Amino acid sequence: MSVFKDLKWFFKEERFAYGMGILVLAFVSIFTLLPPYIVGVIVDHIAEQSLTTSILLMWVGVLIAVGLLVYVLRFVWRIMIFGAAIRLARLLRNQLYGHFTNMSSKFYQRQRTGDLMAHATNDIRAVQATAGQGVLTLVDSLTMGGFVILTMALTISWELTLISLIPMPFMALLTSYYGTLLHKRFHVAQAAFSELNDTVQESVTGVRVAKAFGQEEREIEGFRSKSEEVVQKNVAVAKVDALFDPTISFIVGISYFLAVVFGARYVIADELTIGQLTSFTIYLGLLIWPMLAFGWLFNIVERGRASYDRISNLLSEKQDITDEQASVTTVAKGDIEIAVDSFTYPGANVTSLRNVHVHLQEGQTLGVVGKTGSGKSTLIRLLQREYDVSEGTITIDGVPVNEYSLDALKKAFGLVPQEHFLFSATIADNVAFAKPEASFKEIVAACELANIHEDITRFDQGYDTVVGERGVTLSGGQKQRISIARALLSHPNILILDDSLSAVDAKTEEQILTSLRENREGKTTIITAHRLSAIKHADLIIVLSDGDIIERGTHTNLMDENGWYRSMYDQQQLESVVREGGEEE
Template structure:
């Protein structure tokens, strides 16, 4: 019953609901004891030939009244206890979601999306059942069982009661043993469900890739394998679960056998009446439910304990990016100074960056270029403090990143990542995500700045067009430009374009960059790109190779040298001329 101890904090929080619910539940158990007693009285009247219509009607009326009261009280305890368990589910779900949103990228490297979804659905459902059905079953089995045993011993025959309880310790031992096995197997079943969730999430997200490469059959087989594993794990749980009822039924059957054998002897010895034996057997029937409930309780509790352990271990993970050293209440603004001796991602022995040093004055534009995997996006992540730096320091306006509150630091940046995620909402809602209070005029202005306004008004529903999941109804260039308009809407101190112009043509790229230069005068801009035309206007350009700066300067300075930048720029210019020539030949 460890899970009840673990949930004690919530039971104290909801002490009124649980307290009243338990009292009402106990009253229902007491009322349930009355019908067998009345039946016994009526049987004795029949045996003694003293039963009259008035007596029969009186007891029938009492039974009807008890039925009505029991009906009403059962409604009350369900609202109280089950209502509290639903609030627990809401509380845990909110805690998990808040925890997810506050965790850093390192957390999401360790946990897969499907597993996190399983925690927030199946595991919470199991804990909710423990706090609702589990509490009900525990209280009902103890109160009903206790009241029945006391009533049988005190009002009928204590010796027969003790005889019928002889098999009960065996039931307690066996159900406890089954519960231990159930806990282990249910934990494995929940893990298998998490993996299945992962598979579904990845398959649905990457369905276009699977279709492009004709891998539908392989994806179906992969899903079937995971689904079969879930079935196997849950069948293993069901096998243990299936042992409870037969075991309890066998124990109860033995108790019935003892009641009939020894009860008959007591009746013959005039220690009991036939009516009392009838009442006793009916009470023994009432004892079946507490025994079955006790077995079911182990099932519920062990499932809830396994799930609560999984949820607790997740919530116990600490944030590695915190406000512990924050001193400033202002947004980050000013010159950016970067000095990184070395940096490697968690779990990796290879350095992603080494000896990175540069200064970017406020209002200037920084261009970061280099081959794929050279460290461009890593610098962007560190600037936004997605990871903390152990060997080095980044300052903005003379203050280390750690001195700014995370909310203020995030509000200082407008970021357009390589993976331009759009929500399944309207275009206006997607743009306004960075500033929910923005007016439609502000939204339209930011879209004009990103050269997407004309495309939007060409849609049937304009800014109210629903883009579909992850922007599926839009082209790559349109999604990029909407992401840019979302980033510039709040007018951040630092705008980051992380290879965010790759899907637009050269003319559109030039229009966007020119609009940014005019509208963001005095604000800092950082651009990473593979196409060098996107950064040739930058005040400072750094060229990365294997995490190191191999060249730095502005466009004209770098073109004078004989390095990677000049060779790549001339190569791209040649490619552009060939493409233009090809188009001219066709015309």
Template sequence: MTVFRDLFWFFRQEKKAYITGIIVLLIVAFFETIPPKVIGIMIDHIKEGTITKAILIRWMVTLLVVAIVLYVLRYWWRILIFGSAVKLSRQLRNELYAHFTKMSPSFYQRKRIGDLMAHATNDLQAIQQTAGSGILTLVDSLMLGGFVLATMAFTISWKLTIISLLPMPVMAIATSRYGTLLHQRFLKAQEAFSSLNDKVQESISGIRVIKAFGYEQDDIESFRKQSEDVVSKNVAVARVDALFDPTISLIVGISFFLAVTFGAKMVIAGELTIGDLVSFTTYLGLLIWPMLAFGWLFNIVERGRASYDRVRALLDEKEEIQEAENAIAAPPTGDIVYDIQQFTYPNEEKPVLRNIRFHLRRGQTLGIVGKTGAGKTTLLKLLIREFDQYDGEIRFGDHEISEYTLHALRSSIGYVPQDHFLFSATVRENIAFACPEASEEDVIKAAKLANIHEDIEQFADGYETIVGERGVSLSGGQKQRISIARALLLNPEVLILDDSLSAVDAKTEERILTALKENRAGKTTIITAHRLSAIQHADLILVLEEGCIAQMGTHEELMREGGWYRNMYERQQLESLVEQGGQVWKINR
């Protein structure tokens, strides 16, 4: 029953609803003891031949009133208790979602999306059932069982009551054992479901790759095996679950046998009337529900405890990026200064960045180039505080970036990542994602700057075209340019294009960069690229090699200096000339 203690914070929060609901259940339990007593009285009247029309009407009216009262009260307690349980589910779901948005990338490297989804669905459902049906079965079994036992003992025969309850300790021991097994197996079943959920999410996201490699049958077989594992573990849960009802039914059957056997002897001995015995067995029938509820309670509680432990473990994960006390809420402006001795990713040993020092003045453009894995994206992630564990400091304006609130810092930065993400919404909604109140004119202006307006005009419904989940209906270049338009709409102090022009051709790239230069005067721009034509106009260019700055300067300075930059630039120029020559050759033919 520890889960009730763990959820006590919520019961205290909703104490008015729960206390009222429990009082209503108490009244219901009291009224449920009346019909068996009326039945016994009527049987004794019939046996003795003293029944009259007035007596019959009086007791029938009594039963009718009891039925109406029970109808109303049962509806009321469902609203109070089950309604509160739904609130718990909503509150935990909101808390989980808010928690997910605060967690750093390393959290999502450790956790699978399918597993997180299972926490927010199956686990919350089990917790909701604990706070609803669990409270019902606990209170109802105790209240109704208590009233019935008291009525049996004090109004009929305490001796027969004790005799009938002799098998109950056996039931208590058995259900406790079942509860322990259920908790262990249900935890494994939930983990298996999480893995299956993750498998489905991953396969659907990667369906294009699966089809491209002809991997459909292998993927189906993999899914089948995981699905069988889920079924196997849930069948193991069901095997324990299935023991509750037969065990309780057996105990109840033994109790009935004892009640009828010893009750009949008491009737013969004159200690009880026939009506008393009928009332007693009817009351014993009422005890079936509390007994079943008691077994069901173990089932619900153990499921809820396993799920609550999983959810609480997730919520206990600490946020790695912490805001300073009295952090600055004003969005930063000004120069950006890097002075980093080294940075190493969590749980890694080798530094990713070393000796990164440069000064980028406000309004300048910074170009960052280097081989794949040189640390270009990592350098940018530190600026937006996706990671904080580095030796050194990064200053934005007059303060270190850790002195600003996360909202203030990130509201000054428009970031277009390599893995551009579009939502299953209209083109307009995707561009205006961070600024939903933006006017149509502003959206179109941003689209023109990103050189995507003409493409959008060709779509079936223009800016109201649904792009599909993750932008599945668009080309790579179109997705990139919509992502750029989304960042440009904010007109940020700093615009970061992290290899965000890789899927567009050279002419489109040139048009976008020209538009940015004309419209972002006085604003800082940072561009990482593999194609050097995208950054040759930059005021400062960094060449990264194995996490260090190998070269730094303007395009002209680096060309004079020689080294990797000049070699790569000349190679790319040659490739461009060869490509153009090839096109001319095709035309001449």
């Protein structure tokens, strides 16, 4: 029952709803005791041959009135208790979503998407059931069971009541054991479901790759294996779950047997009337639900406890990147000073950056090049403070980036990442994501800068064209240019193009870069690229290799040095000539 203690904070918040629901539920239990009493009275009238039409109609009227009242009261407690449980699910879901959006990249390196989805679906449903049906079964089993036992003992026979309750301690021991076993197995079953969820998410996302390599059967077999594991784990839970009802029914059956045997002896000895014994057996029948509910309670509570533990553990993970040292709330702008002595990703053994020192004046363009894995994207992540620099500093206008509020830092940047993510929405909505209040005219202007406007107008629905999930209906170049338009729309002080021109042809690339130079005068631009034509006009170019700067300067300077940059540039130019089938001038 520890989950109820863990949820005490919520019960306190919803004390009116739960208090009213529990009070109404108690009244329902009390009114439910009247029909067995009325049946006993009528049976005694029949036995004494004193039942008249007026007496029968009176008691029938009372039964109808009680039935209508209980009908209304049951509606009220459901609204109160189940309504509060739904609000708990909404609260936990919002907390999880807020937590997910505030966590850093380090968090997502440890967590799998499918597992996070399972937390926000199955686990929350289990906790909601605990706060709804769990509270119901706890209160109903205690109030109904308590009132029934008191009524049997005080109005009929306390001796017969004690005899009938002899088997009950055995039921309490068995259900407690089942509950402990259920908690362990349900925890394992939830983990298996998370694995399955993650497999499905990855398979759906990568379905085009699977088809391209003809690996559909392999994916299906992998899913079947995971699905079978989930079934096995849930069957193990069901086996324990299935023990509750038979155990409770068997023990209640023994109680019935004892009640009938000893009750008949009391009737023969004139210590009870036949009507009282009838009422007693009906009351004993009313005890079946509290006993079943009590066993069901263990099932619900143990599932809820396992799920709440998983949710709590997730929510307890601290943010790596915070505003604790923030003292500047104005949007970051100005000269950028990068002085990274050393940086290693958390948990990694290889240093990603060493002795990277760069000064970039406001309004200049920085080009960052190097082979794959040289540290280009790492530098961008540190600049945006996805990670904190452990040895060294990065400042904007002389202020360390960790002294800017996260909001002020984020608003300063416009990022076009390597992996272009588009939402399942219209093209206009995707472009306006960075600035939801943007007018249609502003959206079109940004798309024209990104050289995607003409492509969009050729679609049947134009800017109202709905792109598929992750932009699957668009080409790579179209997705890149829509991502660029999205970044440009907010007019960021610092625009970052992280190898984001690779899917467009050389002519389109040149048109985009020319537009950027003409329309971003006085604002800083940082471009990482494999294709050197994208950064040849930069004010400063740095060449990274294994995390170190091996060359720096302008395009002209680097061409004069005859180093890696000159060699790579000449090679790419030759490849371009070969592709076009022409001759180098």
